Amino acid sequence: MAEQEPGPLAARNSAGFEAPAAMTADPVVLAPLHGRLHVLLTRRDTPPQVGRWALPGGFMNPEERAEETAQRKLTEKTGVGAVYLEQLQTYAEPGRDPRGWIPAIAYLALIDATVLRDESSARWFAVEELPEPLAFDHARIVRDGVERLRGKVWYSNIAVGLLPETFTMPQARRVYEAIGGVRHEASNFRRELEQSGLVRSTGEVVKGVPGRPAALYEFVSRQPAWSLRRSRQPALLARIAVAGEPRDSLPPASSAV
Amino acid sequence: MAEQEPGPLAARNSAGFEAPAAMTADPVVLAPLHGRLHVLLTRRDTPPQVGRWALPGGFMNPEERAEETAQRKLTEKTGVGAVYLEQLQTYAEPGRDPRGWIPAIAYLALIDATVLRDESSARWFAVEELPEPLAFDHARIVRDGVERLRGKVWYSNIAVGLLPETFTMPQARRVYEAIGGVRHEASNFRRELEQSGLVRSTGEVVKGVPGRPAALYEFVSRQPAWSLRRSRQPALLARIAVAGEPRDSLPPASSAV
């Protein structure tokens, strides 16, 4: 490890042991912007590391759940609430914060795409072009957040927060492309997203723009949800009619269909 | 939230704010045993909740990384080190610990299958038959750990720690079946695991047992690794020879092949 001075902030509990000096909740707020994935950062205006860009997080208190802290800090910085928030990871390496023993619980946050706007001291940065250096270990935390989002986007409705109430297939496709940093063939994208069961057509169409009008879709659920089909369903197999005794000492398969 | 008494343990930092009273690292140690997935628990012998079964974790200190604490506690309880350890999640709900504000960083841990043995006060429990109630919120933590393991087992070499240095296909299959709680058709299992690129044949076979001798395999890497192929590789597509201008404002696709 790096040599570590005690730092200005320390704490001791009533049993006499050293305790964490504090704990922070730090949201990694991601959103597609101009076709690319961006992260929301604020410039530090109090020591240490004044002037560096950092995640818009802050200190927790004992009465608040960590999500609530992250949510609150986010609202303070952007004026809107997150529509999606999930715990990412906790960073507790000794020396990660020069002030002392201060673990950080990081969150992955997505905010409503319709309220993307510059606000106060916060700014959006393309995740591939972060300013250097970021405060503390925040560069690594951002990396972890991007990775998580990219891994989850196909099998969950996590993109709910990145699309308006209703949206068209091409619109959704551009968001998915920005998140993943990849291209999707239009007709295949439509097929996959429709078959995922995560969205449903509203029956309405968009008017007033050149070209064939696009059908509008909405998410079946706006609560966190995962697409079901992970493996193919059994083909035409002749189901065991006899009371087949298990070959091994396994309980009957209880796959979550 | 639930009403919360302050609890006997409290801390305050040098800036005058309340700080976490302590922080724990709690490993969820999983292993297949008798064909089913088990978790290692210890009986609490100090207040609070004396007598309840709990995860074999303990308090962190400022000089130690959280993984190290989890690893150390695990060794103290089982006599062996974890061969796999990854952060699961952090539990910081107010009131989760009656002693005070004590967040827990949970780890998913797997130990070497060849050293599974009862030891000290620790005992193995089938994850579907946990004693009730577990200490604190440990039942939920165990559930989260099992879910994580089951989700990852196919696309990573996480099972490294649950199999000996070299192993046969039927042996690996039984471990995967125990983890997932499902059955796998033997020949399909072989095909999938071989194609995953995670294992490789050693060229040797097992002797001295009835039946056709089984070929021995080993993991290509014992470091945490993920299977590559997540989507099929492009078929026979006529690659763009011209400098095709992108249709949208997207950068050229940089899919991680």
Added chain:
DNA sequence: TAAATAGTGTCTTTAAGACATTATCGC
């Protein structure tokens, strides 16, 4: 009618479930 954009259909390859068949051991 032309340009632009959305949507449909289908050819192809790969992944994967099911299961019959073959191989090789100990006794």
Added chain:
DNA sequence: GCGATAATGTCTTAAAGACACTATTTA
């Protein structure tokens, strides 16, 4: 040889990449 177990081969269905084609709007 027989029972036991491992390994191979293959038939089938579904998922998914590629791309030609059709449909519907605005200007």
